[in-house]
Amino acid sequence: MIELQDKSLLQTGLFMGGAWREASTGETFAVTDPATGEIIAECAKGGAEDAEAAVAAAEAAQDDWAARPAKERAGILGKFYHLIVENADDLAQILTAEQGKPLAEARGEILYGAAFFEWYAEEAKRVYGETIPTPNRGQRLLVLRQPIGVCAAITPWNFPMAMIARKAAPALAAGCTMVLKPATSTPLSALALGELARRAGVPDGVFSIVPGPASTVGDTLVASDAVRKITFTGSTDVGRTLMSRAAGNIKKLSLELGGNAPVLVFEDADIDVAVRGAIASKFRNAGQTCVCANRIYVHDAIYDRFSEAFTRAVKAMKVGPGREAGTEIGPMIDEAALEKVEEHVSDCVDKGGTVAAGGQRHALGGTYYEPTVLTGAIQSMLIAHEETFGPVAPLFRFSCETEAIQLANDTEYGLAAYLFTRDAARQWRVGEGLEFGVVGVNTGIVSYEGAPFGGMKASGVGREGSRHGIDEFLETKYLCIGEIGS
Numbered sequence: 001m002i003e004l005q006d007k008s009l010l011q012t013g014l015f016m017g018g019a020w021r022e023a024s025t026g027e028t029f030a031v032t033d034p035a036t037g038e039i040i041a042e043c044a045k046g047g048a049e050d051a052e053a054a055v056a057a058a059e060a061a062q063d064d065w066a067a068r069p070a071k072e073r074a075g076i077l078g079k080f081y082h083l084i085v086e087n088a089d090d091l092a093q094i095l096t097a098e099q100g101k102p103l104a105e106a107r108g109e110i111l112y113g114a115a116f117f118e119w120y121a122e123e124a125k126r127v128y129g130e131t132i133p134t135p136n137r138g139q140r141l142l143v144l145r146q147p148i149g150v151c152a153a154i155t156p157w158n159f160p161m162a163m164i165a166r167k168a169a170p171a172l173a174a175g176c177t178m179v180l181k182p183a184t185s186t187p188l189s190a191l192a193l194g195e196l197a198r199r200a201g202v203p204d205g206v207f208s209i210v211p212g213p214a215s216t217v218g219d220t221l222v223a224s225d226a227v228r229k230i231t232f233t234g235s236t237d238v239g240r241t242l243m244s245r246a247a248g249n250i251k252k253l254s255l256e257l258g259g260n261a262p263v264l265v266f267e268d269a270d271i272d273v274a275v276r277g278a279i280a281s282k283f284r285n286a287g288q289t290c291v292c293a294n295r296i297y298v299h300d301a302i303y304d305r306f307s308e309a310f311t312r313a314v315k316a317m318k319v320g321p322g323r324e325a326g327t328e329i330g331p332m333i334d335e336a337a338l339e340k341v342e343e344h345v346s347d348c349v350d351k352g353g354t355v356a357a358g359g360q361r362h363a364l365g366g367t368y369y370e371p372t373v374l375t376g377a378i379q380s381m382l383i384a385h386e387e388t389f390g391p392v393a394p395l396f397r398f399s400c401e402t403e404a405i406q407l408a409n410d411t412e413y414g415l416a417a418y419l420f421t422r423d424a425a426r427q428w429r430v431g432e433g434l435e436f437g438v439v440g441v442n443t444g445i446v447s448y449e450g451a452p453f454g455g456m457k458a459s460g461v462g463r464e465g466s467r468h469g470i471d472e473f474l475e476t477k478y479l480c481i482g483e484i485g486s
């Protein structure tokens with residue numbers, strides 16, 4: 001049961017062409033609360049026909065939306081931002097109910113997501129072109145930046161609101177229309193955004209939402225010739241599939257995929273700062289973010305001191321339902337996520353690691369897992385190479401800076417990395433040596449709407465947020481005008 005001040009934010013239909021609809025399939029699917037396993041809503045289950053209808057609505061709306069002056073689009077996005085902020089408490093309730101994260105974290109996500117609309121409302125007005133000095137008399141050379149056109153977004157369950165905002169805000173600001181397929185485990189936050197988009201005056205068809213299976217809704221969006229761009233956040237495996245399917249009609253792609261974030265704690269680090277940073281990075285959303293610390297490398301000289309302080313802090317963390325005051329770690333999203341965590345922990349122990357805290361399912365039952373610290377981790381363990389996506393922190397050792405960089409880069413992924421050191425020269429050296437798109441120095445929290453977010457290597461292509469994020473939704477056109485006189 002979700003208690004809302006504004007009950008109309010709890011929508012369960014498809015949002016298409018500016019209106020709420022039933023699914024053409026006539027079917028629904030259940031959305032459950034991971035804290036209790038209870039069904040909290042039955043949502044319309046979109047199918048291929050619905051995805052096609054949403055794309056058609058987007059195509060119909062595209063030219064008018066692109067032609068509107070940037071200031072007009074900015075005004076609508078600004079209104080959208082204010083509506084999200086005004087409804088943050090209700091949106092956080094919906095988010096916690098379907099995803100499980102603590103209410104304070106859910107509210108934080110809503111405001112983080114809202115900030116993308118605020119930021120890109122401004123940025124819409126700064127999509128500048130260029131002039132190029134002409135090589136020939138009587139010619140003028142210009143560069144225009146124009147919206148790509150109809151875009152499709154496929155978004156994950158771990159940030160049911162912010163990952164949508166990070167895609168929709170720059171797309172709409174650039175003058176693109178968008179059809180969204182949210183994760184089927186967390187569609188309610190997306191649908192609430194649809195309701196606020198409608199109230200903000202986003203024109204019909206500019207932003208549509210079709211919850212439904214990847215095999216019908218997702219595939220239809222990817223195969224559609226009318227969709228010019230796919231923007232996706234999720235696993236590297238799905239990213240690979242999308243990339244190969246998008247090759248069919250040479251669709252543009254932005255992919256924000258898996259990570260395997262290293263944390264390097266050097267011998268000169270402030271241990272309190274490093275413990276706080278590593279905890280913030282590791283246990284945000286119960287370890288279920290792509291930028292969560294996955295491997296913590298600690299210099300030999302401070303390994304024992306760091307490990308003691310870190311383990312003490314982890315043992316003090318409160319596990320519970322997201323809506324309960326004081327909860328720091330909620331349930332995991334589902335049984336499969338829990339099983340992966342168990343596999344990593346037992347592999348670590350089998351290969352000689354020691355459980356310093358946690359190490360098992362939580363007494364609360366369901367999908368709760370104890371916040372866990374593993375010491376004596378080594379590179380041959382699964383946890384060194386695969387993303388755990390859960391509340392498990394393995395501590396590895398290193399003995400010099402070169403080794404630390406080499407170990408950190410020993411992964412196919414390249415999304416986020418963190419380092420803790422007070423040495424400014426080392427901050428530069430290591431910061432430059434890490435093959436990751438986002439690097440935190442003496443901090444475990446790096447996300448900000450005004451900064452570029454995205455990965456290298458198997459962590460994806462493209463950037464979200466900042467002035468770079470809008471480029472992903474723009475085409476660059478060169479205009480050469482001849483015969484215009486001297």
Ligand code: SIN
Binds near residue numbers: 233288291447
């Ligand atoms: C993610 O897990 O992909 C998003 C994390 C963030 O934006 O901080």
